[in-house]
Amino acid sequence: MLAGGTEVLVEVKDCRRLSLRLRADGRPVLTVPAGCAWSRAMAFLSDQEQWIRDRLLVREERSRSLPPLTPELARAFWFRLPSVFERWEKEMGLRPSAVAVKDMSSRWGSCHPVTKKISISFRLAQYPDECTDYVVVHELAHLRHANHGPEFWALVERYFPEHKKCRAILRGK
Numbered sequence: 004m005l006a007g008g009t010e011v012l013v014e015v016k017d018c019r020r021l022s023l024r025l026r027a028d029g030r031p032v033l034t035v036p037a038g039c040a041w042s043r044a045m046a047f048l049s050d051q052e053q054w055i056r057d058r059l060l061v062r063e064e065r066s067r068s069l070p071p072l073t074p075e076l077a078r079a080f081w082f083r084l085p086s087v088f089e090r091w092e093k094e095m096g097l098r099p100s101a102v103a104v105k106d107m108s109s110r111w112g113s114c115h116p117v118t119k120k121i122s123i124s125f126r127l128a129q130y131p132d133e134c135t136d137y138v139v140v141h142e143l144a145h146l147r148h149a150n151h152g153p154e155f156w157a158l159v160e161r162y163f164p165e166h167k168k169c170r171a172i173l174r175g176k
């Protein structure tokens with residue numbers, strides 16, 4: 004699907020509202036409730052064309068201000084990450100079964116609800132250290148709550164009250 008010359012990914016979900024977001028790699032994703040009329044989704048998307056253009060512009064400006072992801076930067080990140088996990092595992096009393104550092108284009112981290120394995124995107128290396136702390140706290144919190152419900156956010160808030168600021172930085176705001 005296209006909006007203003009930009010390719011938009013479409014996902015159909017069991018949700019109530021149409022929504023639009025940018026993935027970490029900048030690709031717009033339109034979430035469509037199951038059973039929603041195609042024409043309604045198209046109308047929604049054309050209403051949001053300006054939003055997409057604005058967001059992409061902001062991203063472009065931001066990516067110019069980010070340090071380039073050099074092998075040295077990725078290496079330093081890779082060496083720093085275990086101590087970040089160690090600190091928050093101790094503080095939160097939660098421990099994943101394994102941690103993997105990956106090139107994830109669509110998210111900053113993930114936590115498998117069954118295997119308890121956490122993956123972290125090495126693109127975080129380009130952001131301030133506190134953003135890595137936030138993502139680690141976020142994924143550790145998923146070991147207790149495998150959702151983004153109020154209890155999950157209360158847990159994140161308890162250990163990392165600056166989460167809103169970091170989320171905004173990672174969203175490019």
Ligand SMILES: [Zn+2]
Binds near residue numbers: 141145150151
């Ligand atoms: Zn999450």
